[in-house]
Amino acid sequence: xxxxxxxxxxxxxxENRSGLIGKAVxxxxxxxxxxxxxxxxxxxxxxxxxxxxxxxxxxxxxGRVAAIDTAEAEASPGVLLVWTHKTIPAQGARGARIxxxxxxxxxPVMDSDEVRYFGETVAFVVADTLENARAAAALIKxxxxxxxxxxxxPASLGLAENPPGEEDxxxxxxxxxxxxxxxxxxxxYTSPIQNHVQMEPCATTxxxxxxxxxxxxxxxxxxxxxxxxxxxxxxxxxxxxxxxxYIGGGxxxxxxxxxxxxxxxxxxxxLKRPVKVAYTRQQMMLxxxxxxxxxxxxxxxxxxxxxxxxxxxxxxxxxxxDALFTEHFANFARSLYxxxxxxxxxxxxxxxxxxxxxxxxxxxxxxxLSLEVAMDELAEKLxxxxxxxRLINEPERDPETGKPFSIRQLARCMNEGAQHFxxxxxxxxxxxxxxxxxxxGMGMAAAIRADYLLPAKAGARITADGTITLLQGMTDIGxxxxxxxAQITAETLGVPLSQxxxxxxxSNLPPAPGSGGQFGASTAGSAALDAGMKLRVALAHxxxxxxxxxxYGASPDxxxxxxxxxxxxxxxxxxxxxxxxxxxxxxxxxxxISPPADRRDVxxxxxxxxxxxxxxxxxxxxxRMRRMYGVFAAGRILNAKTAKSQITGGMIWGxxxxxxxxxxxxxxxxxxxxxxxxxxxxxxxxxxxxxxxxFLDEVDDKANPMGIKGVGELGISGAGAAIANAIYNACGVRxxxxxxxxxxxxxxxxxxxx
Amino acid sequence: xxxTMTVNGQASTLDLDPRTTLLDALREHLNLKGSxxxxxxxxxxxxTVLVNGVRINSCLSLAVMHDGDAVTTIEGLGVVxxxxxxxxxxxxxxxxxxxxxxxxxxxSAAGMLKELADNWPSQETADLTAAIVATDAEIRERxxxxxxxxxxxxxxxxxxxxxxxxxx
Numbered sequence: 030x031x032x033x034x035x036x037x038x039x040x041x042x043x044e045n046r047s048g049l050i051g052k053a054v055x056x057x058x059x060x061x062x063x064x065x066x067x068x069x070x071x072x073x074x075x076x077x078x079x080x081x082x083x084x085x086x087x088x089x090x091x092g093r094v095a096a097i098d099t100a101e102a103e104a105s106p107g108v109l110l111v112w113t114h115k116t117i118p119a120q121g122a123r124g125a126r127i128x129x130x131x132x133x134x135x136x137p138v139m140d141s142d143e144v145r146y147f148g149e150t151v152a153f154v155v156a157d158t159l160e161n162a163r164a165a166a167a168l169i170k171x172x173x174x175x176x177x178x179x180x181x182x183p184a185s186l187g188l189a190e191n192p193p194g195e196e197d198x199x200x201x202x203x204x205x206x207x208x209x210x211x212x213x214x215x216x217x218y219t220s221p222i223q224n225h226v227q228m229e230p231c232a233t234t235x236x237x238x239x240x241x242x243x244x245x246x247x248x249x250x251x252x253x254x255x256x257x258x259x260x261x262x263x264x265x266x267x268x269x270x271x272x273x274x275y276i277g278g279g280x281x282x283x284x285x286x287x288x289x290x291x292x293x294x295x296x297x298x299x300l301k302r303p304v305k306v307a308y309t310r311q312q313m314m315l316x317x318x319x320x321x322x323x324x325x326x327x328x329x330x331x332x333x334x335x336x337x338x339x340x341x342x343x344x345x346x347x348x349x350x351d352a353l354f355t356e357h358f359a360n361f362a363r364s365l366y367x368x369x370x371x372x373x374x375x376x377x378x379x380x381x382x383x384x385x386x387x388x389x390x391x392x393x394x395x396x397x398l399s400l401e402v403a404m405d406e407l408a409e410k411l412x413x414x415x416x417x418x419r420l421i422n423e424p425e426r427d428p429e430t431g432k433p434f435s436i437r438q439l440a441r442c443m444n445e446g447a448q449h450f451x452x453x454x455x456x457x458x459x460x461x462x463x464x465x466x467x468x469x470g471m472g473m474a475a476a477i478r479a480d481y482l483l484p485a486k487a488g489a490r491i492t493a494d495g496t497i498t499l500l501q502g503m504t505d506i507g508x509x510x511x512x513x514x515a516q517i518t519a520e521t522l523g524v525p526l527s528q529x530x531x532x533x534x535x536s537n538l539p540p541a542p543g544s545g546g547q548f549g550a551s552t553a554g555s556a557a558l559d560a561g562m563k564l565r566v567a568l569a570h571x572x573x574x575x576x577x578x579x580x581y582g583a584s585p586d587x588x589x590x591x592x593x594x595x596x597x598x599x600x601x602x603x604x605x606x607x608x609x610x611x612x613x614x615x616x617x618x619x620x621x622i623s624p625p626a627d628r629r630d631v632x633x634x635x636x637x638x639x640x641x642x643x644x645x646x647x648x649x650x651x652x653r654m655r656r657m658y659g660v661f662a663a664g665r666i667l668n669a670k671t672a673k674s675q676i677t678g679g680m681i682w683g684x685x686x687x688x689x690x691x692x693x694x695x696x697x698x699x700x701x702x703x704x705x706x707x708x709x710x711x712x713x714x715x716x717x718x719x720x721x722x723x724f725l726d727e728v729d730d731k732a733n734p735m736g737i738k739g740v741g742e743l744g745i746s747g748a749g750a751a752i753a754n755a756i757y758n759a760c761g762v763r764x765x766x767x768x769x770x771x772x773x774x775x776x777x778x779x780x781x782x783x
Numbered sequence: 784x785x786x787t788m789t790v791n792g793q794a795s796t797l798d799l800d801p802r803t804t805l806l807d808a809l810r811e812h813l814n815l816k817g818s819x820x821x822x823x824x825x826x827x828x829x830x831t832v833l834v835n836g837v838r839i840n841s842c843l844s845l846a847v848m849h850d851g852d853a854v855t856t857i858e859g860l861g862v863v864x865x866x867x868x869x870x871x872x873x874x875x876x877x878x879x880x881x882x883x884x885x886x887x888x889x890x891s892a893a894g895m896l897k898e899l900a901d902n903w904p905s906q907e908t909a910d911l912t913a914a915i916v917a918t919d920a921e922i923r924e925r926x927x928x929x930x931x932x933x934x935x936x937x938x939x940x941x942x943x944x945x946x947x948x949x950x951x
Contacts, residue, residue, distance in 0.1 A: 055874050062882030063870040063889060065817015065857035072816040159811065160802040228821045228829055228883040228932050277819070277883030278932050310822040507881030507933045670877045674938060678880060681934035706826045706930060714923040717936040 031625040033731050041521040042558055042735045043665075043728070046591060049520045050735075053670035057511035057531055058275070067275045071232035073245040075303035079234055080109055082292055082306035083162035085152035085169050086316055087144045090699025091178035091381040094142040094151055094171060101168040102154055107161030109300055111169070112153045114139040118295055121260045128266060132250075133257035138288040144173065146349065146383045147700040148315025150288045155296050155304055178381035180699035182322050182347050189345050189376035192355040197343065197374030198363065200429055203328075206339035206370035210330025214407045217344070218327065218399035218765045221691040222701065223320040224313075225388050226711050229277020231317065232307035235293035242297065243270045246290050249279040250543035251502040254286045255536040261291045262298075269294075271536040276544075279506035281387035282317055284545050311704040318386030319692065319701070321347045321356050323395045327403035330370075335413050335421045337368035342400055347378040348385040356385065358396030361477050361746070364632055365400070367424035381699055387545065389682055390742035393478050394749075398686065398767055401474035401750030406763065414457065415754070416443045419475055427632035435631045435731035438662035439475060442638040442725065446473070446660035449723075450640040459761035460783070467644035469655070470759025476637030476661070476747035480729075480738045481548040484623040486539035487556035489518060489564040492615040495593065495605025497522055498530040499560065503541040503553040505533060508741055509671030513550055514557050516667060517735070521561030523590035524604065539619055547635070547739025550667060552622065555733045559620025565590055567618045568604065575611045578602060622733070631731045635743045637661035639680065639751035645760040647783065650775030652756055654684050659722040659748070664729040664738035676722045676744040683748020685712045687756075691768050786850045790815065791859030799846050805839075806830045808846035809856060817857035817886045821930070828929030831887040831894070832856045838894025840928075857886035860893060869893055872942035880933035888929045892943050895925045899947075917947045 121135030156162035330339030689710035703709035762777030821829035861867035
């Protein structure tokens, strides 16, 4: 049985002899991306030119398709196929698994006349061209029997229930401690529905060869997509070859497959030719998952010197009626601040909306928006600096489980960030700093994001020319997976980066869980390290057993690898020479990672501190980010360049969260009002001024064999709260409803007589 | 409809459905898939190409409107092994993550550099009579039609800055 203690043994990544680990190397696939030659799912070369699909979606939130008239569409030029729920071929029953080991069940499309949300697929057209497909799709007439739908979240809290299998978590006696606390805060914070807005809409190109289907699709999880499609098509998963080599953004929204995958595969089978299907931007907004809205109540009780005695974070969120998901906005708080009496929990409203689901840092991204503003408010009540309040409440062990922290450098993040940012220049009294027509203020927030390690496999192959290929059913959604796998492999085998190739995004390769939960690098990388170690063993045995090798007869345990050579004492030869001579067909080895049970005995997180300076326009209430700085502790950093890009990208998501990003449900139709990026405002160049981040030197030897942790989701965690706090410091308007758009700020300015 | 365009220096005559956008003509008819479809209605900038040296959203333009035009796409700026200075700078500064908006960002930056050189003002330009200085604020303003959801904005600015050179 393995143990996290095993990870204390040095390995090539932790020894980092050639210095590739941590190095700011350019992205492996970068040349393809900057020249536009990386083929995304809609762009791959099919065996023959694909015909193109167009999806028609529902215009009601709940009910039935009463009638659907496809006659005109079918007669439209170039149309090859029109499907509705009445005519689509048989699919696996919703939620069914023929193969009990399938990671995902069947996800049929148009499997009945039932409409479950506004934007659900109700008809599908394939034509020779996209123009013909879309024109035909527009000719389809659908009438509905509409049913009453639950679409108004704040008005539906009476329907809220505990998420299945969950109850509030109580430590001590919160209510009594809160009632007795000398200083208290009790405020409610709200966050809206958010959309992922990946730049690449979901897309699939599919073709069949006999009973086997090949699909190129845009998905974060290879096996999940493969299995869902196999179950939907009711075929063995080995008959589905799923590829996802380049993915134009995921952020959690492409953790699952959508109807483009099933429809492309079904239509390609029906038409006996390649078919490609993409969502439109509007369909992305309406018909894929979103981050659900939250209503969070924070109650804090403290002693006059700032020690928390009572702490509660609980409230409401929502998900689709038959697609259970909980935005666990309170979970992170169980590990953040010390307090003897605690209450955390979630209530869930099931609604007739598209699926709620994971979006970059699910839980933390929403929950830190409340607690980290509440801490700012409490600090002001206590007359303490917000950093000081947090330092006073730094726990020595995980405050709820009592587990030791693997490593926790939150205090250092806050202190070093404060020094670099010039936090001492912040006037704690709001509304004191003016720059022309701008009120100027500073805010900070802590960041925490849980760290995970999942089981994964990887393969490593060396061919006669000395090229080493790392093979894994992993994905790179822009996170840098290709690059860090190349670095790990090169360092492990002691070869230059130029000698390493990486093949990922293919269901035929050794499986990895994919990209999500910022577990990708740890999980896939640890398996890649093990595959490299297994390949070293195979090569060592090959050399010492080969009479023609200068290493013949040596102990395989004492063989070393560096500079493209295999070495024993002063004897060495090039890996390519060895393999070309002794194993011209190449050598392949597989490795794996599976988290040891005792990894659960430590509290494992990444940490950080955000600092923001904003300007608030005194006349319009417009908020502009002026400066932002973050200090993060996330274990060993594999690539200084790609890791920083991940973390600053996350921080910018925090800017959008704080200032612009919101969707709302139109209660008349149950539709999301913002259906494109003209309405749903993500940050653009002009919104991001002076933003930087650093990582602390850190190794977390309890996290995985490499001592690394994830960075993809830490950057957004807490970032929006730092901006909210800066708005208050700038102008004295305390907002608790995200995003903090000019209308809300202006109302506050007017109410304050400013 | 017959339409003749010079694309990346090569004359092409296409027989197109008049509804075909310039973006779809490039992607589906000329196999130039570097120009990306992000929103298909002119909001995201992923489809940005240069038409007669000026950047446009190719999804908002019908291909048949471009008879006789010279179109430059990302494939025309540089290729692997012979990168355009902007492509080189994007690579070095890690000015992209998922890469989907990248061709549009780079084509847009190329168009912007010419607009700066030609002294076209923007909202950020304080003095319309003086030569325009390529400040960070000018670059950000002029690049704001190109959304990067991965949010590589600081890195994109750094890459463009590498090409423009430092401003006093």
